[in-house]
Amino acid sequence: MRAAPLYLQAQLALAAERHVEASRAIQDLASSVEASTGYPIQIVFEDLPPGADAYVQVAPLARHDCHLIHCTPFLSPPIRLHVIAHEITHIHLDHQTLAAGKACEFLTSARTRQFISGLYSAPARRMRRRGWSRAEIEEAVQADAGSLVTLLRNRADDLIVELWLSRHYPCLSAAQFLALSRLHEGDAHPADILGQDNLRPRRLDICSLALDCVCALLHDELCAPGTDFAAPYRDTEAFPLAFRLWQQWKAVCPSLGPGDELRLVDAFADILGLRQAYESRTQAVSALTPPPKAS
Numbered sequence: 001m002r003a004a005p006l007y008l009q010a011q012l013a014l015a016a017e018r019h020v021e022a023s024r025a026i027q028d029l030a031s032s033v034e035a036s037t038g039y040p041i042q043i044v045f046e047d048l049p050p051g052a053d054a055y056v057q058v059a060p061l062a063r064h065d066c067h068l069i070h071c072t073p074f075l076s077p078p079i080r081l082h083v084i085a086h087e088i089t090h091i092h093l094d095h096q097t098l099a100a101g102k103a104c105e106f107l108t109s110a111r112t113r114q115f116i117s118g119l120y121s122a123p124a125r126r127m128r129r130r131g132w133s134r135a136e137i138e139e140a141v142q143a144d145a146g147s148l149v150t151l152l153r154n155r156a157d158d159l160i161v162e163l164w165l166s167r168h169y170p171c172l173s174a175a176q177f178l179a180l181s182r183l184h185e186g187d188a189h190p191a192d193i194l195g196q197d198n199l200r201p202r203r204l205d206i207c208s209l210a211l212d213c214v215c216a217l218l219h220d221e222l223c224a225p226g227t228d229f230a231a232p233y234r235d236t237e238a239f240p241l242a243f244r245l246w247q248q249w250k251a252v253c254p255s256l257g258p259g260d261e262l263r264l265v266d267a268f269a270d271i272l273g274l275r276q277a278y279e280s281r282t283q284a285v286s287a288l289t290p291p292p293k294a295s
């Protein structure tokens, strides 16, 4: 759902007015993250898949000798600034979690695959009737399980990232407003998704929409009172679940520390009934070792 046009115009003007100040602040953030992590940050502008504005590969986790931010070149200056600030914040928070020895990776296993296959028992029968082979069904089901776990983790991380930016960089607030408005412009209508006769278990569609909705609720709070991104979710089956996620988020967000994003993922998964959809494993702190300096 779009932001109100008057608010959008006002935020466009404000973002232009603050662009130099905000750019300097984010450059300083980048420098301090480079110093604290021991790795340089490199930004690469390139075509990304539709719907993706940017993603980051954090040096010690991706086994690169720099943090690599991939960003689409097709963004206006304030939105590009916010998107880059968002990715730098991921680096900062990931590094704090690693330094605290709390970093985890999420994995699938025979147990998680069995759990997801169980959720798909009815859709799998429909897929077989449509001519899918057993191997094709299993491949599609497990790909969906992987994307669901990624969504769970990304949504929890992104709540923390956007809240952190709004708390620490008020000079970026207009750019954040514009970027979040753009993000929700492309939202599919939740009622349409739930109305489709698709091959995915309805329960998983409801979980995905509830995760999207909790982000929309936070974005409305950060952009208040100019937006109602959560409006399309309110009359759907996803909203009661989203509201429980939101209450969980509100209970923990005032006191988040390093690694708490992972506890948030587990708490969200408990509410959604998806705790058996993934395994987690601690990531080694030795991954923090900075690269050797060039002589």
Ligand SMILES: [Zn+2]
Pocket (backbone or CB within 6 Å): 086, 090, 157, 158, 161
């Ligand atoms: Zn993110």
